[in-house]
Amino acid sequence: MDYKVMKKVLEANEFLAGDIRRLLAEKKTVMFNLISSPGSGKTTILEKTIPLLSSKYKIGIIEGDVETERDAQRLQRFDLPMVLINTHGACHLDSETVLSALQEMPLDDLDIIFVENVGNLVCPAEFDIGENGKIAVLSTPEGDDKPQKYPLLFRECKLVLLNKIDLLSVVNFSLSDFCEDLSTLNGSIPILEMAATSGMGVDEWLQWIEQAVQEEREAWLQETNC
Amino acid sequence: MHELTMINQIFGLIEEVAKEHDIEKVTRVKLQVGELRQFIPSMLHFAFEAVSKGTVAQGAQLDIDYIPIKVRCKNCDNTFDVKEQTYICPICDGCDLDIVTGKEVILETVEGDT
Numbered sequence: 001m002d003y004k005v006m007k008k009v010l011e012a013n014e015f016l017a018g019d020i021r022r023l024l025a026e027k028k029t030v031m032f033n034l035i036s037s038p039g040s041g042k043t044t045i046l047e048k049t050i051p052l053l054s055s056k057y058k059i060g061i062i063e064g065d066v067e068t069e070r071d072a073q074r075l076q077r078f079d080l081p082m083v084l085i086n087t088h089g090a091c092h093l094d095s096e097t098v099l100s101a102l103q104e105m106p107l108d109d110l111d112i113i114f115v116e117n118v119g120n121l122v123c124p125a126e127f128d129i130g131e132n133g134k135i136a137v138l139s140t141p142e143g144d145d146k147p148q149k150y151p152l153l154f155r156e157c158k159l160v161l162l163n164k165i166d167l168l169s170v171v172n173f174s175l176s177d178f179c180e181d182l183s184t185l186n187g188s189i190p191i192l193e194m195a196a197t198s199g200m201g202v203d204e205w206l207q208w209i210e211q212a213v214q215e216e217r218e219a220w221l222q223e224t225n226c
Numbered sequence: 227m228h229e230l231t232m233i234n235q236i237f238g239l240i241e242e243v244a245k246e247h248d249i250e251k252v253t254r255v256k257l258q259v260g261e262l263r264q265f266i267p268s269m270l271h272f273a274f275e276a277v278s279k280g281t282v283a284q285g286a287q288l289d290i291d292y293i294p295i296k297v298r299c300k301n302c303d304n305t306f307d308v309k310e311q312t313y314i315c316p317i318c319d320g321c322d323l324d325i326v327t328g329k330e331v332i333l334e335t336v337e338g339d340t
Contacts, residue, residue: 002254002337003247009235009331091231122228126263151311152262155325184312187321 013127016095020102020130025223027107029060030216031115032209033129035153036137038119041163043071044196045137045205046114050078052206057111057213062101064093064118071116081105092123095130112213121146125153132216133158140164141171144178147185155186159208166195229265232331233273237281239333244282249338252283256335260293262328282338295328 008014024031034042050059061082063072072084083101085093098115105113115131117124125134136157138146141164147154154160160182168175182189192208194201236257244252255274259265267290274288295308301320308328314321 001247001249001340002335003243003249004335005239005243005333007239007333009232009239009333012238013235091228122264123231126228126232148311150264152264152329155262155313183321184314186313 010127013095016099017128017130020095020099021132023099023102023107024113024130024132025220027110028217028220029107029110029113030133030213031113031131032212033115033117033124033131033134034137035117035121035124035134035157036119036139037121037142040119040137040139040142041196042116042119042137043074045161045163045194046075046116048196048199048202049114049205049209050075050080052202053112053209054078054080056210058109060105060107060110060113062093062098062105062113062115064116066091066118081110087118091118091120092127093117093129094127098129112209121150121153125150125156133212135159135161137161137163140167140173144173144175144181147178147181151185154182154189157186157189158212160189160191161194161201161205162191163194163196165193166198166200229269230273230277232263232265233270233277236274236331236333237277237283240283240336241281243333243336244338247338248340249282249336250340252286252336252338254287254289254335254337255283255333256289256291256337258291258293258330258332258334260295260328260330262295262325263331286338291334293327293330296326297323297328298326299323 036042059080061075061080063084065071066087069084083104085097085101134157136153192201192204271288278284297308298305299315299320300322302318304315304317313323
């Protein structure tokens, strides 16, 4: 006997992601999902970003890690609302874990939430967590071929942060090949060059965040007016 | 090995379907998988076999339909298949595109004996 199912396998995850999006819109909180390989510099980027943004925005963090509290400990000194999700082997965050993390956060008092996803270029791109934008972080030592190898992430993200740009002269990374591949894959995607440890490119990143937050707020306002 | 993650999700659905229809033994499962998901066929089969052990679907045959990546140009409305990861409209060179197909992971049918 043949049973027709025709059910989306990720439907349950996408349903909860929709709930998260509605919750964030209601609370006027913008959530960014940082996705990269392990070691590309996500935590360092947050360490540089938080002190510069926190005079203007109230920030919260969801820290995803397979094991350990190490990244969370690095961000603890900023004394922000932060929830650590240890996935214990799972290679991505999903909307169920993110929703329960959000329920522990003072959303009425937060303007921006940064989610540091588990270091992985594949699965985090597949699981919608209700964010307002995915941000792909890539570091130059990883090589310029990553957009071609991981097209889903580089199609889905709103911004590419190219970190460790200060190492360009000593690593095998062709900036022109990288930009060309990316424009073939996702022509409208902005790329910001950054060296988070030295602070290079951080100002442009902050401007991008401000713009993205502004756009999201305008979109919410329009929806309210409709 | 993101195939294992997805197969684990699929098994949740298979077990729901089996329960709903009182299927005692699942003999065949059919999936639709978009090419943008980048699943390696042999890995999907390997993960399916591994996860199915001890379940109602142990020994079931797994059939997979691969769905090509199709996009629509927001500028000129042309719909085309993406080849060699080139997301540029061949008519107007536009790159603002909506993905029409290619991201599916769908459990199409479950076949079994009650």
